Amino acid sequence: IDFDSGGTDCNIVVKHGVDEDLDEMRHLYDGKALSTVAREIAETIPDDFSDSLNVIYFPQLGYLITVPLQSHMTSQESFIIPGLDFQFCTQKTVFYKSEQMYQMDESIGDLHSIIADKEIALIQGLQDSVSKYSPMLIDVSSVCAELDCLLALAEAAKKYDFVCPEMVDSDVLEIVEGRHPLYEQCMDSFIGNDVSFGTASDNGTSMMDGGGSNATNMSVDGEDSLRVMLLTGPNYSGKSVYLKQVGLIVFMAHLGSYVPAKRATIGVTDRIITRIQAVESDSKIQSAFMIDSQQMAYAFRNSTRRSLILIDEYGKGTLHANGVGLFCASLVNFLDRGENCPKVLSTTHFHELFVHNLLPQNHPLLGHFKMNVFQGTLENEERLTFLYR
Incomplete structure (x- = not known):
């Protein structure tokens, strides 16, 4: 296939x-180039006509000379041009034949169409020949695609300082200074954060006082x-970036990829279920809150102890009081499963959870964490500094 010659007309050229x-027909046709x-x-x-004259080919009519329809062409006599035989006209163009056109009809006739048909036949033959090896070509393509992915993951691991995670059979998830692989490329500095499920964590706090004391006595598995x-x-x-980075890691x-963290120990996980973003569509008659609730229902039905569930501010799409109740009920549903509770990371702005102690107190499976903010005074003005930890 001659890709350079076939690009302009979107046709395939052999x-x-x-x-x-095919070469002989082309040589004959090129010798009678229309231009x-x-x-x-x-x-x-x-x-008056020579500057805008052109020669074209119609499969049923042969070769024709075309000139633009001019304003003085109003009678049959006005269409007469010496040496040319009038054929027909359209709103903008007049078509003629000359002795040379008749000769071309006889000598090369439908050669242009024959050349095109010949090329199509050759390409079809090529397709038939290649299709015999389609299973092998598909296998080769799959191997190349996998190799391409592995090389890309290896290059990213080296370029962006990823580490090899330790995959274990136990139900544990421990990430030290984890980072979001995309967000960290969009800013000058990125602050890594830890996460720990199934191991003792010094950062977890009891729900008893809304974040006052450290959670203790957490045993692996x-x-x-x-x-x-x-x-x-x-x-x-x-908060949302934290949830996403844990899921991505x-x-x-x-x-089988390296991960953006200082260290990571990850137990085999059967599902990652998210309630982070509701994608609305005109094709579905559903509100954003309905979509959120369906995502939560899916998490309830399909999660196991080995699942990781990410919930970002569930309940904010409805009445405030209803949202608080639904969010609390969702967490309690997971906690009631006991040792079969999945690993759940959730964020919320519902402060009523702590003001009214709506969640179980001193529950060993539940930990409250908060993103730190530094509040201070600069130039006699109170300032908030996000620490992103």
Whole structure:
């Protein structure tokens, strides 16, 4: 296939030397190039028509000379041009034949169409030949695609300082200074954060006083391990990015990729279920809150102890009081599963949870974490500084 010649007209052109008959027809056709014929005819007719004269080919009518329809062409006599035979006209164009056109009809006739048909036949033959090896080609394509992915993951791991995660059979998730692989490329500096499920964590706090004391007595794979992590903090403090980066790190580890962290120990996870973003569509008659609720229902039905569930501010799409109740009921549903509770990371702005103690107190599976904000005075003005930790 001659890709250079076939690009302008969006047609397939077979290269020279592939088929002898095709090359002979092209040589004959090129010898009668229409642009050359048009220039020759233009020298024999009045100047009023020669500048805009063209030669075209219609499969049913043969070769024709075309000139633009001019304003003085109102009667049959006005269409007469010496040396040309009038054929027909349209609203903008008049078509003629000359002796040379008749000769071309006889000598090369439908050669242009024959050349096109010949090329189509050759390409079809090529397709038939290649299709015999389609299973092998599909296998090769799959291997190349996998190799391409592995090389891309290896290059990213080296370029962006990823580490090899430790994959274990136990139900544990521990990430030290994890980072979001995309967000960290969009800013000058990115602050890494830890996450720990199934191991003792110094950062977890009891729900008894809304974040006053450290959570303790968390044993690996035991019933008292942290299973539900509740994260609070102001807007733009990094809560959603934190949820996404944990999900991405777990996903990348299961792909066999290095991960953006200082260290990571990840147990085999059967599902990553998210309630982070509601994608609305005119094709579905559903509100954003309905979509959110369906996502939560899916998490309830399909999650196991080995699942990771990410919930970002569920309940904010309905009445405030209803949202608080639904969010609390969702967390309690997971906690009631005991040792079969999945690993749950959730964020919320519902402060009523702590003011009215709506969640179980001193529950060993539940930990409250918050994004730190530094509040200070600069130049006699109170300032808030997000620490993104």
